[in-house]
Amino acid sequence: MMAETCGEPVHNRRLIRASGAIDAAGVSAAPAVLLIEDGQLRVVGTPSEVGAVPDAVVEDHRGSLIMPGLVNVHAHLDLSGQGLWPPAGDDFRGWVGQVRQLRADSTPEDIKKAVCRGIQLSLAGGTTCIGDIAGYPPAASIEALRASSLRGTSFIECFGTGSGQSAAIDRMHQLLAGWAADSHGIRVGISPHAPYSCGPELFAAAAATGRPVMTHLAETLDEAELLQHGTGPLRSMLEHDIGVWDASTSIAGMHPVEYAIGPLGQCSGVATHLNWIEPRHIAMLAETTISVAYCPRASTAFGHGPPTLALHPWQELRAAGVPIGLGTDSLLCLDTPDRISVLDEMRLLATRDSIDPMTLLEMATIDGARVLDLEPSLVHLGPAAAGLIACPALVGDPLAMLQDVLGRTEPPSWIMHPAAPTTTTTVPNT
Ligand SMILES: [Zn+2]
Incomplete structure (x- = not known):
């Protein structure tokens, strides 16, 4: 999908360039570009899918695979x-x-x-x-x-x-x-x-x-x-x-x-x-x-x-x-x-x-959300993502990169750190 652009520079726009991005809901891109605005993932795809975003701050994470928290x-x-x-x-x-x-x-x-x-x-x-x-x-x-x-x-x-x-x-x-x-x-x-x-x-x-x-x-x-x-x-x-x-x-x-x-x-x-x-x-x-x-x-x-x-x-x-x-x-x-x-x-x-790595990614994201009765979109590469992580990986297709991540030992790093939820009580005391 195309990223929206506007005439004035918007410095809270971050354009992440990575070697790959993958989630358990169908996103799979290599190389990958992610546009984050106001702490929210707005766009993810290949460079040609995302297009130019001239007013964003570019961050280079080539050599890493991006996944949901x-x-x-x-x-x-x-x-x-x-x-x-x-x-x-x-x-x-x-x-x-x-x-x-x-x-x-x-x-x-x-x-x-x-x-x-x-x-x-x-x-x-x-x-x-x-x-x-x-x-x-x-x-x-x-x-x-x-x-x-x-x-x-x-x-x-x-x-x-x-x-x-x-x-x-x-x-x-x-x-x-x-x-x-x-x-x-x-x-x-x-x-x-x-x-x-x-x-x-x-x-x-x-x-x-x-x-x-x-x-x-x-x-x-x-x-x-x-x-x-x-x-x-x-x-x-x-x-x-x-x-x-x-x-x-x-x-x-x-x-x-x-x-x-x-x-x-x-x-x-x-x-x-x-x-x-x-x-x-x-x-x-x-x-x-x-x-x-x-x-x-x-x-x-x-x-x-x-x-x-x-x-x-x-x-x-x-x-x-x-x-x-x-x-x-x-x-x-x-x-x-x-x-x-x-x-x-x-x-x-x-x-x-x-x-297989996709089964494991499902268990660690959308299946885990289901077990805890949480909204699955919190762990999709989409606008409701609660956080985004990067893991070093050999460059390849996204699934091969995930396989490589699982064969390594490095900790992940945050591309988009989760923000403190501010929701108030929605269910009365029992
Ligand atoms: Zn226990």
Whole structure:
């Protein structure tokens, strides 16, 4: 399409010359020219499609591929204050104990610093939209996200089993009542932590709030053992380490997916991980409105996932029509101390499992937006784009350049940094 020009110089017009541009909605140009005006992408195409824009400031990004900013559907920004941790391996119980101790030792000021660092690292990773789990107390996470230029949902984490569910439900409602449902680009949702740490009444109450819901689901084989038989390392953790397993705690007698599919389906919730599901669960999930957050590096770092990532059922779920976005989980289990980015999740799946680059770009942009119930145009190369990133790449056609980006390790840089959303409350408190 042709760019409009006018007689007077307009210095807020930026003309980006790049080796390529690509999104998951059909834009593919090499070489590429992008016209940005007033912080909005107005035109993208090849040089001949865009034409001359004599009054724009030209910026040379040849040697780079331009893409929309990315969607990270599952993060724990409040765990960004401690750098990286050694892989948990088989000792999930010990790892959870370390996280609980870290949280117990953290002051509200520590949490705020960690969340702010997590936001900076997310921006350093080219993120525009995020689904973040807010630990207790959630104020630091929600306030920092609403003061940032990120969009998405802050899910307040809750726990409660057996007779502890009633108090947990009251606390959940009190916490939710304290926050506007949607303000400054950040919704406030709820995250019943996992089937082994949240009873059925708490799951049902979370689903009934009308807020966005996300849970960890089928993360480990131990979780399946606890749900089905009431035994194993997680039983020991709940009973002895945390002291929340007592006579009032019921054994579900079913797989975690069967346990959570009812309430999650009722609220179009997001299931994170799904490392260990059975083939029959794929069809069950495909019949619901549940979507999935998949965190490839976390599955690897924890040693929780199947022996190879290729054996994770995400491809079968996606083929069955279940929306799947990419998440990072917390910085603690990543291998990139300078950033929190699903670009590095794409890289793992591209290099280790030879997944085609367009599938990965879809998951990191438009599918992620769908998982978080965000407007897909935020991650198109169009006027509603929330941000634009550039990645160094060998010059070629756009898809070959994307393949090259996924074989490299450099962080992305911003061509158009996301602006802080200024939307006010649009949904009343529940
Ligand atoms: Zn998580």
